[in-house]
Amino acid sequence: MAVQVGNWLDERLGWRKVWEAIFLRKVPKVNWLYTLGSATLFVGLLQIFTGILLTIYYVPTPDHAYDSVQYITTQVPAGWLIRGLHHWGASAMVVLAVLHMIRVILYGAYKFPREVTWFSGVFLLLIVLGFGFTGYLLPWDQKSYWATTVGTRIAGVAPVVGESILRIMRGGEDLSAITLARFFGTHVWVLPTALILLVALHIYLVIRIGISAVPKREE
């Protein structure tokens, strides 16, 4: 029965070819360091899942942000777990992405014909850092408020355009409801869109070109 349904769908969708291309492709003999990219992807999916759950209760305004986060953490069943996963997952994302990048650098996997994979990866790392920066403000507690004050101030020291960047990031002179709302909007709409598009490109290229073998000592 399951086989028949599978065949019926395959005739129409051709999903077996896609499945084979993704999961049954040939790979060179590699080591565990090659799992760092998949690990990053897995944590990324976990971040999307827990992030969507958090928006069910979180409200991004100064008079509700802190209280709604406290409500999630202390009142909602498993809220501490969902928030905790999202919180620690954020750090794990950065660590895993950086380790993944170090592996690519050390193994020379960024070279021809994988330059575009590398470029998209660099932008993905920047997006992950953007997630961390915008997400840090959302609990709207003392730590996040002052961290964002300092973080935007750092952007402000850039020559010539610094002051404008600072004002645009904050949406005005100081941190305010506008800052919180735009950080939230960036965190849940702008960055995820960019992330998903670039991850799709990144993975497409990995599948299309194939992964690089471990470099040999003498070649």
Add this chain to the structure above:
Amino acid sequence: MTEEDQLSRRSFLSIATWAIGGFMGIVLAIPALAYIIGPSLQRTKSENWVRLGSTSKVEIGNPSLFKTVVENQTGWIVSEAEISAYVITENGRDFSALSNICTHLGCRVRWIPESEQFFCPCHNGVFDSQGLVISGPPPRPLDRYETRVENDQLFILVGG
């Protein structure tokens, strides 16, 4: 390695991958479900005895309207809501308190002393002095609060 060995190793890894993936999915899905439906299962209203006022203010045989403010907590927001109750006594010792919310669609009823009836202006619901339906669309009598008298102060049980 024989052909059969390779096959079993392959299917073992396949099964193991699906099993671990399924396990992780369940481990994640259960808290997620609890998280989503949690607040709908929690009782947000706690039972509270609320002081309405002095029993001496209740006229014998004539329902008197008392108003009081109760605190409501919904999620992380605490709000104050005014509730009103008609207090009735026939002898000055036994009190009953009727909600002034019409059981039809939630409008506020008021006591009409001339006809000695509660009247709901929305759809002409009429109740007698005990809150029983006389005419109109209300499906049941007016709700009653439990009452308690302490040192000549009247309390009603709110929430629950």
